Amino acid sequence: MAKKSELSIQNLRTFIGDKPILRGVSLTIKPGEIHAVMGPNGSGKSTLCHALVGDPGFKVEGKATLDGQDVLGLNINERSQAGLFLSFQTPPAVPGVSVANYLRTIYNAARAPTPAISIAEFERIVKKEMLALRMDEAFLDRYLNEGFSGGEKKRCETLQMALLQPKYVLLDEIDSGLDVDALKIISQNIMRLQKERKFGLMVITHYARILQFLKPDYVHVLHKGKVIRSGRAALAAKIEREGYDKIIGEEAEGEEQGAERVGPRGEA
Numbered sequence: 001m002a003k004k005s006e007l008s009i010q011n012l013r014t015f016i017g018d019k020p021i022l023r024g025v026s027l028t029i030k031p032g033e034i035h036a037v038m039g040p041n042g043s044g045k046s047t048l049c050h051a052l053v054g055d056p057g058f059k060v061e062g063k064a065t066l067d068g069q070d071v072l073g074l075n076i077n078e079r080s081q082a083g084l085f086l087s088f089q090t091p092p093a094v095p096g097v098s099v100a101n102y103l104r105t106i107y108n109a110a111r112a113p114t115p116a117i118s119i120a121e122f123e124r125i126v127k128k129e130m131l132a133l134r135m136d137e138a139f140l141d142r143y144l145n146e147g148f149s150g151g152e153k154k155r156c157e158t159l160q161m162a163l164l165q166p167k168y169v170l171l172d173e174i175d176s177g178l179d180v181d182a183l184k185i186i187s188q189n190i191m192r193l194q195k196e197r198k199f200g201l202m203v204i205t206h207y208a209r210i211l212q213f214l215k216p217d218y219v220h221v222l223h224k225g226k227v228i229r230s231g232r233a234a235l236a237a238k239i240e241r242e243g244y245d246k247i248i249g250e251e252a253e254g255e256e257q258g259a260e261r262v263g264p265r266g267e268a
Helices: 045-053 076-082 099-111 119-132 137-141 150-164 180-197 233-242 244-261
Strands: 007-016 019-029 034-038 059-066 084-087 094-098 168-172 200-205 218-223 226-231
Touching (some): 007 045, 019 200, 019 226, 034 045, 034 233, 045 200, 076 084, 076 099, 084 150, 099 137, 099 150, 119 137, 119 150, 150 180, 168 180, 218 233, 226 233, 226 244, 233 244
Parallel strands (some): 034 200, 168 200
Antiparallel strands (some): 007 019, 218 226
């Protein structure tokens, strides 16, 4: 039987110590699909990304598979090699490590065991992607994310995504800290790469603004660690118009009405 091509998340639960964060999240992302995960602060959106890529700060239960392969049983590097990529909301600075050396290292590591390419060939590839992102080549000599503006950091994250060619991309609030022009340039390049390579994409965001460029196939609302509603792109527009409180209130009202129709032991 052929294995399924998808990122499957089933009843994912996370804890910091004994404190639950995610309380049973289930999603399936197929190649070429774009899923937006929205929700108010503290709903667990970023935790979902970090749990999937193997952040050691969380205890994780449930199941997650990437094209049929168990993800939760892999370490961070193995998850990256399997095809997962996370763009950080706040990428860390790495003093003393140039952007060029970092990019060449991760590029060659992702291609292993294929022999490392020459510096000249690597520069040709990276400069082509930098041109699309309108990044000055001088960035290659700077230390990774040290003194970078918000837009520069997110461009650098997008550049890494372009070089690594992942199967599934997780964008953790890539729109935070961006001005209008930077948001448009970065979003357009992500869409270009997504259309060319057909990777599955999960976009974590508070606002529908970025979804004007990254057109989602599905939108999920996360609240208190659970997906309380899923729908098409129109759901993001409804959130933008009416806010999260309206969605949360509608779900709470539906639960109350359901409880009224079912007795305390579950009898109809």
